[in-house]
Amino acid sequence: MERFTRQRQAIREVMAELDRPLSPAEVLEAARRKVPSLGIATVYRTLKGLVEEGSAVAVELPGQAPRYELSGKRHHHHFHCTHCGKVFELEGCPGDFSFMLPQGFQAERHEIVLYGRCTECGV
């Protein structure tokens, strides 16, 4: 991640503009509108580099390959639209799950995923 290339710029822009966790394939599709020749290998390379330098984080959802979002956001969770497949960020968090823990278990972190219809796919 030393040089400033059209490809990397396009990928960063796409992630900032769409502002939701994107799969490598989604990044490829969106960034190709800016750099049509873009290859999937460059997307993977760049995402990996962004994560290594701390600019992006991987978002893992059950049964799904990792998606990526820009880092620096505060604690949040995700919504997975069961119709269009897009993942969105959610604000807020119930916060305390310790009442669910059996004796002797210690929780360090948690993940919440809501599933349903996003605005565009609403019935």
Place this chain on the structure above:
Amino acid sequence: MERFTRQRQAIREVMAELDRPLSPAEVLEAARRKVPSLGIATVYRTLKGLVEEGSAVAVELPGQAPRYELSGKRHHHHFHCTHCGKVFELEGCPGDFSFMLPQGFQAERHEIVLYGRCTECGV
């Protein structure tokens, strides 16, 4: 899933006895104590059959291959021990996440995963 075989019995027993979501590899290891010749293909075939007939359900956690647990339990969530890697069932649920939904989004279901140390791995 028509015949009653030692292999299938062993797999069902293991799932009932351990009573937590098990990966195919975990099922294989545990069931081989009952039927040492058991092969991984039979584990996959049997798990698939159990899911199809409704006796088991797949449990998907972020970044993990599916695990399987017997069905018929009431609404619950899971705890993933970051030390030993085992997954446990948790009772209870905060229930209402609608306050997290943006305008126009509709939630149908949710998943919660807690990460930390289980009793055996506690510090």
Place this chain on the structure above:
DNA sequence: AGTATACTGAGAAATCAGTATCGCTTGTCA
């Protein structure tokens, strides 16, 4: 007990996300 056939185990093959390779391109810096 005899028989049809569902089931099994081992290994090959399929799947698929992600990575490595390599010749060509392009950003950076003197």
Place this chain on the structure above:
DNA sequence: TGACAAGCGATACTGATTTCTCAGTATACT
């Protein structure tokens, strides 16, 4: 501007998981 190396795109490869294949085995039914 020239040169060097980082970066690119295409594609072959990898590794992990799951499914398929097939010859031999075991179950269920008569």
